[in-house]
Amino acid sequence: MSILIHIPTILRALTNDQKKVNSSGDTVSDIVENLECDFPGIKDRLINNKEVHGFINIYLNDEDIRFGEGLNTQVKPGDAITILPAVAGG
Amino acid sequence: MNNLTLRVCFSTADRAFAPFMSALVSQAEKMDIEIITEDTSVSTGVLPIVLQRTNGDQFTVDVSTPYIQGKFCGERELQAITGLMAVHSRSLGQISYLGVDYISVTAASLVMQLLIAGLFGRVRGATILRCNFDLTQAGLLAVGQYLAGASVDYGAESFLAGNGEPNKRPPFRSNDGILFELESLSPKPWQIFWRDLGVSDKDIGKGWHGFMQRYAKAISPIPSSMINLLSELSFSQLQEKAHLSGIYITKLCSLDERKSDEKLAALLTKGPWQIEPHDAALLNGYSTVTAALRANATQPLAGITVVESCRRIQGPMAGHLLTLLGATVIRIEPPGGDLLRGMPPLAGDCSARFDALNYLKQVREIDIKSVAGKAEIMALIKDADVFIHNWAPGKAAQLGLDCSDMVKVNPALIYAYAGGWGKSDNEIDIPGTDFMVQAYSGLADIISQHGGSPGGTLFTATDLFGGILASQAVVIALYRRLTANTGFYVESSLLGAATLLSESYLNSNAVLSEHHDVKDLVVDDLSSLSSHPVLELFLTTNDYTRLDSLWRMS
Numbered sequence: 001m002s003i004l005i006h007i008p009t010i011l012r013a014l015t016n017d018q019k020k021v022n023s024s025g026d027t028v029s030d031i032v033e034n035l036e037c038d039f040p041g042i043k044d045r046l047i048n049n050k051e052v053h054g055f056i057n058i059y060l061n062d063e064d065i066r067f068g069e070g071l072n073t074q075v076k077p078g079d080a081i082t083i084l085p086a087v088a089g090g
Numbered sequence: 091m092n093n094l095t096l097r098v099c100f101s102t103a104d105r106a107f108a109p110f111m112s113a114l115v116s117q118a119e120k121m122d123i124e125i126i127t128e129d130t131s132v133s134t135g136v137l138p139i140v141l142q143r144t145n146g147d148q149f150t151v152d153v154s155t156p157y158i159q160g161k162f163c164g165e166r167e168l169q170a171i172t173g174l175m176a177v178h179s180r181s182l183g184q185i186s187y188l189g190v191d192y193i194s195v196t197a198a199s200l201v202m203q204l205l206i207a208g209l210f211g212r213v214r215g216a217t218i219l220r221c222n223f224d225l226t227q228a229g230l231l232a233v234g235q236y237l238a239g240a241s242v243d244y245g246a247e248s249f250l251a252g253n254g255e256p257n258k259r260p261p262f263r264s265n266d267g268i269l270f271e272l273e274s275l276s277p278k279p280w281q282i283f284w285r286d287l288g289v290s291d292k293d294i295g296k297g298w299h300g301f302m303q304r305y306a307k308a309i310s311p312i313p314s315s316m317i318n319l320l321s322e323l324s325f326s327q328l329q330e331k332a333h334l335s336g337i338y339i340t341k342l343c344s345l346d347e348r349k350s351d352e353k354l355a356a357l358l359t360k361g362p363w364q365i366e367p368h369d370a371a372l373l374n375g376y377s378t379v380t381a382a383l384r385a386n387a388t389q390p391l392a393g394i395t396v397v398e399s400c401r402r403i404q405g406p407m408a409g410h411l412l413t414l415l416g417a418t419v420i421r422i423e424p425p426g427g428d429l430l431r432g433m434p435p436l437a438g439d440c441s442a443r444f445d446a447l448n449y450l451k452q453v454r455e456i457d458i459k460s461v462a463g464k465a466e467i468m469a470l471i472k473d474a475d476v477f478i479h480n481w482a483p484g485k486a487a488q489l490g491l492d493c494s495d496m497v498k499v500n501p502a503l504i505y506a507y508a509g510g511w512g513k514s515d516n517e518i519d520i521p522g523t524d525f526m527v528q529a530y531s532g533l534a535d536i537i538s539q540h541g542g543s544p545g546g547t548l549f550t551a552t553d554l555f556g557g558i559l560a561s562q563a564v565v566i567a568l569y570r571r572l573t574a575n576t577g578f579y580v581e582s583s584l585l586g587a588a589t590l591l592s593e594s595y596l597n598s599n600a601v602l603s604e605h606h607d608v609k610d611l612v613v614d615d616l617s618s619l620s621s622h623p624v625l626e627l628f629l630t631t632n633d634y635t636r637l638d639s640l641w642r643m644s
Contacts, residue, residue, distance in 0.1 A: 009439060010432030045426060054276055055429035057299075066277050067295035085432035085441075086302065 003031060003075050006082040014039045028058060029071040031081065046083065047071070055086045091566070095124040096205075097140040106155050106164035107137055109191035109594075110225065113198035114139070116593060120361030121202070121566065135162050138220075141205035149208030150220035151201050156624045158611065163225070168193045170611040172229025173619055176251035177236050177549045180308045181259045182542055185252035185612055188549070189541020190533070190591045196555050197228035199590075200411075200640070203562040207415050210569045211390025214383040218390075222642045227628055230637045232554055233616065235403070236308065238437070238446035240616035241635035245435035247307065251614040259310040260525065261342055261534065261545035262317060264325040269342040269538075269545060271529040272332070273521055274301075279336030286331055287319045304525065305402075306433065306443060308548040338520045340529050342545055345595055348532030353514055358593065362586025363563040364512070367576045372497050379502075380475070380572055389416025389641050394568065396476040397467070398422065398451070399458060399491075402430070403524075403550055404584065405480030405508045406447040407557025412476070412564060413450035414640040420470060421451040422458065437633035446636050458489060467491060472499050476564055478506040483515045483522075493579045502577045504567045508560035512583030522584055524553045531588035536595050555587040 002022045007015050015021055016039075023038070025031040036043040045053070051070065052058055058065050059082040065073040075081070096118045100111055118125050123141075135157055142148040156163045156171070166187055169175040174192065179185045201223055211218060230237070239247040261269045274280040277298050284294045293313050300311040320328065325341065332339045348354065381393050391412060398409040399422040409419045433441040454470070457463040471477055477496055479486060486492040486507070493505040509515060510522015520526050525546060528534040534546030541547060560582045567578040589596070619625050620635040630638035 008432060008434075009436050013439075053429070055432075063292060064295040064299065067281055067291045067298065085429065085434065 002077065004080045005031070005035070006080065008083055008085055010085055011042060011045060011083065014042045014045070026074060027071065028060065028065055028073045028075060028081065031075065032071065057084045057086050058082070059084065091121045091123050091570070093144045094209075095126060095142045095144075097126045097128070097142060099128045099130045099138060101130045101134075104135075104137065104162065106135075106162035106167075107153070109165050109194035110153070110197055111137075112594065113191070113195040113590075114201060117198055117202050117361065120359065139201060139205065141209055143209060147209065147212050148219075149205055149212055151204050151208070152220060152222050153197075153201055153225065154222065155225045158624065164606075165191045165194050166606055166608045167611055168225055168229050170608040171613055171622065171624060172226055173233045173237065173613045173616045174229050174549070175608075175612055176249075176614040176616065177233055177308050178541065178543070178547045179251040179254070179614075180249045181254040181310060181548045182252060182256050183254060184542060185609070185614065186542030187540070188547055188551070189537035189539070189543070190551075191594075192232065192551060192555075192591065193225060193229045195591055195593075196232060196558055197223070197225050199555070199558050199562050200228055200231070203411070203415070203565045204641070206565050206569050207390040210565070210572065211383060213572055214380065214390075214393075216383050216387065216390060218388065218643060220643075223640075224628065226625060227637060227640065230619070230625065230628055231558075231640075232549075233619075234446050234637060235306070235443040237616045237619060238442035238634045238636060239306070239435055241620065241631065242435045242437045242442045242633065246617060247435060248615070248617075249307070249309065251612070254309065255311075256544050258312055258314060258317065259544075259548065260304075261529065262320045264323060264328055265321055266324045268325040270325065270328070270339050271342065271525050271534070271545070272337060272339045273523055273526050274337040275521055275523075283331060283335035283337045284316065286335060287316075289316055289319065304548050305550060305553075308550075310548060338526065340520050340526055342529045342534045342538070343532050344535050345532045345592070348535075348592070349596060354589070354596065356513075357586055357589045358596065362512070362559050362582055362590050363566065364579075364581040365563060365567050365570070366579045367574055368493075368497050368501060368579065370576065372494075372501055380568070387416065388643070391565075391568070392416040394418070394476070395420065395474045396478060396564075397470050397474045399467075399477075399479045399481070400508070401428070401480060403447070403553040404556040404560065405478060407554055408478055408506070408508055408560035408564065409451060410447045411558065411561035411640065415565070416641070417476075419451040420474075421448060421453050422456050422467065423453055425455045425457050427453070427455060442634040446634070449636075458491065464490060468496070468499050471496050471503060474500065474503065475568065476504045476506060478508060478560065478564065480508040480560075483509065483511075497577065500577070502571065504564060504571065504578050504580055506560060506564050506567070506580040506582075508556060509581060509583045511585050512581060514585065524550045524584060527552050527584040527588050531585055531592060532596070533588040533592050536592055551591065552584040552587045555591060556582065556584040559587055559590070
């Protein structure tokens, strides 16, 4: 099944400049693995120690998966994933 | 620095300069510089400030302030026109003065480093005898990152100053009436803490993203339901829950409580810097020689190499200031680049906010935890003049990149640590982040009394000033190294920055800026700064708007 993924500008060098890509999988984790096959190097930018990287937010529809089931969050056809760099400073 | 004399011609009629002068004199005293002030009866709007060596060599900074609506701009006018008031007021219900003389105090630190850097350049053969500094430059430096975010072509940030909801931002209040700050360095402890209080994951996520906006946007929109829950528990109950979850809370110290801090006296007399020569035994006959300036060099730190391993604001700001004085700064970033390069909004392919502090630096991607990476850093250090980091306490030793490790390969090195709590690093067991430091230091208490906010400011006041003090400390050490025949360990901290901002209140001799109504002058749309008749001279726009230089020759 196809899930639409919105890619932030900062990662587009890895996706041949595509703003939106399609992938498939039952969980966010599956999708990240499949993205890595299509766009090598992207997984390292998203995941650190088996969790979403501290400076990256992954939203399933409008909810940050970090505060749900994390990478094990289930996805279904028609869902949209948005990857956004976190806003941070200090 | 007891071979230096600071000469200032100051007219008491120059009321606009009073807080700046007070801060400048206080800093000179801390640096053991002799001060000679001459009172003049004429107010010209320009203060010539001269730093003189005993051999007669000297450097002058002509400090100016704009003249608007028939008078010279003092602190409040400067906060109004540079957008600082607007940034501070984003989370407030009205447009308000910041509560401390932020621009005057940071300007004193900037002018002091221009003077010392100028003399440093003179000793190295520069022919330049004076430069200009306008107090608005300190304000524009302070709002630099917010200005970058507001002035990009796509996705520019826009906030209505004075239209916030102060009850939806920190500090929080417990049911026994204690005001406190809360900090979580990662989302996990935040989630554990709020789940324990019964908050839904959806709200926890919403709250986290709101809370994270403090650092970059000076706002903190958190669901009211979460804030209300905090007010149902006592402070000790909250402390226990914080401890169990891994978040941190600290109460807002009153000024009187801060006055009883036994380490305060040293900070107030010796200043927020610690500058110590390396152990002579380590030098092993090594001789420090600072290279002379190239004949055509116009900036005083030209030819000086700085290696920076810094994240976020404080450390990068220090490196940025050193580049503005002419130093070559090599910035170490993790493989793939600093993730904050992606923080929106972007200017081209880089975060505008990030770029504003780093655009003049060279970048080397190095994995500092790997053996090869450490060797690469040591190779850079061997030929560098300065190394600066703002790692968490203890990390330098853990990495094998502490001062003692680096001095072995370069005894002339100036090793600078831009930290959170400074000398109190080992005693204060809460993270030394901007808002925790404001709460702990009494600065938040001052701002809540004078700045129209319920606690500290959400403008990152101590991060930015901490960075300015860190570069000042490096400049002092570079100057001292000319004759000391050794390198130095240099330390500065956010707590030192907060203390200097609070100084006049801590000493009960506040030279309060005059209370004018500056409503007419307030710039609340930062993107309009670049066309402001007084400010456009100091700004340049290229993808986004930024302060164009610090070193302005006469």
